[in-house]
Amino acid sequence: MNGIRRAFVVLSHAGPLTPDFPLADLPGSAGRLDILCRCATEAFLLSHGIRRDVLLYLVIRGRLLIRLDGRTLRYLNPDERSTAALLRKAIAAVQGKEGPEWVPSTPGIHARWGSLSDVRAELEGGGHSLYVLEEGGEFIRGMELPPHVGFFLSDHKDFSPEERELLGDLPKVSLGPHSLQAQTCIALVHNELDLREAGWVNV
Numbered sequence: 785m786n787g788i789r790r791a792f793v794v795l796s797h798a799g800p801l802t803p804d805f806p807l808a809d810l811p812g813s814a815g816r817l818d819i820l821c822r823c824a825t826e827a828f829l830l831s832h833g834i835r836r837d838v839l840l841y842l843v844i845r846g847r848l849l850i851r852l853d854g855r856t857l858r859y860l861n862p863d864e865r866s867t868a869a870l871l872r873k874a875i876a877a878v879q880g881k882e883g884p885e886w887v888p889s890t891p892g893i894h895a896r897w898g899s900l901s902d903v904r905a906e907l908e909g910g911g912h913s914l915y916v917l918e919e920g921g922e923f924i925r926g927m928e929l930p931p932h933v934g935f936f937l938s939d940h941k942d943f944s945p946e947e948r949e950l951l952g953d954l955p956k957v958s959l960g961p962h963s964l965q966a967q968t969c970i971a972l973v974h975n976e977l978d979l980r981e982a983g984w985v986n987v
C-alpha cells in the first residue's frame with residue numbers, strides 16, 4: 785500500500801446494506817450512518833486539505849465493506865449529508881455484485897461484500913501493524929508504533945463477541961481515561977502520530 789501510513793477500520797453494527805435510505809435521517813433509518821460520516825471527516829480532513837496517507841475501511845454489519853483511500857479521494861466535504869451521499873453511492877454500486885472484487889464508486893471510494901477478516905488480511909498484506917482501540921488498553925503515549933499502522937474501532941456499540949474473537953490477538957490501545965466517540969478516537973490517534981512526527985513528543 786504505497787503511500788498509506790495510517791489506516792482505520794470502523795465496525796458499524798447497524799449501518800445500511802442497501803441504498804434506500806433518506807439523507808435526512810442518517811441516525812434513524814440509515815442505522816447511525818452519521819457516525820461513519822463523522823469518522824470519514826476526522827480520518828481525512830484537515831482545515832484546508834486532505835490527509836492523503838490514510839485509508840478508512842467501514843465494515844457494515846460484518847458483511848459490507850467500504851474503503852476510502854486518501855491517495856485518490858475526491859468530493860469529501862465536512863458536512864455529514866454530502867459524505868452520506870458518497871457512501872450511499874458506494875452501497876448502490878455493489879448491489880447485485882456478490883464477488884470479492886472491490887467495486888469502484890466515486891474517486892477514492894470502493895465497496896465490496898466481505899468480512900472483517902478480509903479487511904484484516906488486506907491490511908496485514910500491505911505491511912500494516914494492527915491495533916484495537918479499547919478503553920482498557922495500554923495508553924498510546926508510551927507505545928512504540930511502527931510507520932505503517934492500522935487501528936480497529938467500534939461505532940456506538942461495543943465490539944461483538946465474534947469481532948473480539950477475530951481481533952483478540954492484536955494489542956489493545958487506549959487513548960485516555962474516558963469512553964469516547966468513535967470519530968474523536970480517530971482525531972486523537974492522528975494527533976498523537978502528528979505530534980510524534982513533528983518531534984513535539986518523544987516516545
Ligand SMILES: C[S@@+](CC[C@H](N)C(=O)[O-])C[C@H]1O[C@@H](n2cnc3c(N)ncnc32)[C@H](O)[C@@H]1O
Binds near residue numbers: 917958
Ligand atoms: C462510543 S465507543 C463504543 C461504546 C462503548 N465501548 C460502550 O461501552 O458503550 C466507540 C469506540 O471507540 C473506541 N474508544 C472509545 N473510547 C476509547 C478510549 N478511551 N481509548 C481507546 N479507544 C476508545 C472503542 O473502539 C469503542 O468501541
